[in-house]
Amino acid sequence: MAKLVELKLVYAGYNDEIILNNVSLDIYDNDFIGIIGPNGGGKTTLLKVILGLIKPFKGTVKVFHSDSNKRNTIGYLPQFNKIDHKFPIKVIDIVLSGLMFGNKLFFKYSKSDYAKACDTLKHIGIGDLKNYPVGELSGGQLQKVLLARAIVSSPRLLILDEPNTYVDNQFEGELYEILNELNKEMAIIIVSHDLGTVASYIKTIACVNRSLHYHKSNKITEAQLASYNCPIKLITHGEVPHTVLSKHNH
């Protein structure tokens, strides 16, 4: 399997405050990693380091591009509350922005770009919303639009920052089905505040609390979490999903 991203002995944070301490992580094709950890533990910081949004104080971050085409290696779905829900823009325009790359000022879309954006929306099940202004969408619909923007360029790695906040259970289920499907074509990293439902889809777990512990299974116990210095509660969500989590023998 090809390696997509390599973090080696990374120290990173903001304004001289170190949040990530000596973090190393390799991400391969078709990985499906769930990142968990307490608030302020550095989950989002880790994503930003991978995305190149912040430069680490120390250590190296390498992103391996498949070919000379450096563009669509990583697709990104930011945290929901970072997005202005009232910005006057149409759904299709947001998705098209996922096809804009590079340090230039002038962009023009080809017909195939437009078709690709429409197909992606249809694929996610919101093809009929393409001409809606985003202000009129529900939280779940907007999340899907942002997901469409992240995957329209067919990236090799999809990064999602808490995609399951502010949405109802039905959307959450749909989202995981879509991700499961997408995982055949791309690696996925998902940050989640609760491991409950996502656990049955992810393959491995990364516990981030200043440092990172990589757990090469989707089954984890509270005792293991404690030993990783990652004190989060395993929230139970009814029968099916949580059994994957906590009934595992200690």
Add this chain to the structure above:
Amino acid sequence: MLAELFEYQFIVNSLLAGIFASISCGIIGTYIVTRRMVFLSGGITHSSFGGIGIGYYFGFNPVIAAAVFAVFSALGIEFLSKKTDIREDSVIGILWSLGMAIGIIFIFITPGYAPNLMTYLFGSILTVSNLDIILMFILSVVIILLFTFFYRTILFVAYDQEFAQTHNLPVNFINNLLISLVALTIVLNIKVVGIILVISLLTIPQSIANLFTNEFKNIIILSIVIGLVGALMGLLISYQVNIPSGASIIFSLVMFFIIAKLFQIIKQKILLRINE
């Protein structure tokens, strides 16, 4: 009555000023409102008074001095709020009052009386000079060209900077370019309605337009039209009732806003009743 009005150069100039003000404020105001930069723009507006004071003291054209001063304040706010951990709104508050203080100091130590100081505070579209008109014209053309050719880049950076950064878009360049245009638009329109009122030209037409459309491009076009009608109506009222034009322009715009809002509320009530 109208025919005789056009014989006066100052009337023609004020009409041209109204047109160019509507264009530059319509476009840049839409950027300001959608990016929620109204407070930042207020800061830039007031800090530009420092430039006016410096211009008076050293004998430069106050508008050009204010333009330079405002662009540096705007870039300064961008830089300080990004590179340091001072909160952005605090930086704005500091530069807001610092600029006013500098302006007051320099105007105070300038020998003699500052005759048209009031035109900068409250505006006077009837006294815009040919140079003002030329500058406003150039600014409008530049803004139209940039927003026509770089529309998508500007829109996407405005919508989600972080995402644009992950796609290597020229986010910093766009931000700095646009904040400079915001500063220039504010300063060149100060003559029209004054420092105290200019923020309303950048926000009221957009707020009205936003009642009717939810698309960036349409808000721009509607804002320009609304701004223009407001400017013409304000000028007419100012001429008829003999009151300062800046205030009558803003007053007209706010009236439009109230009428539009009432219209929208009534329309929704009717729609609700039909649905029942």
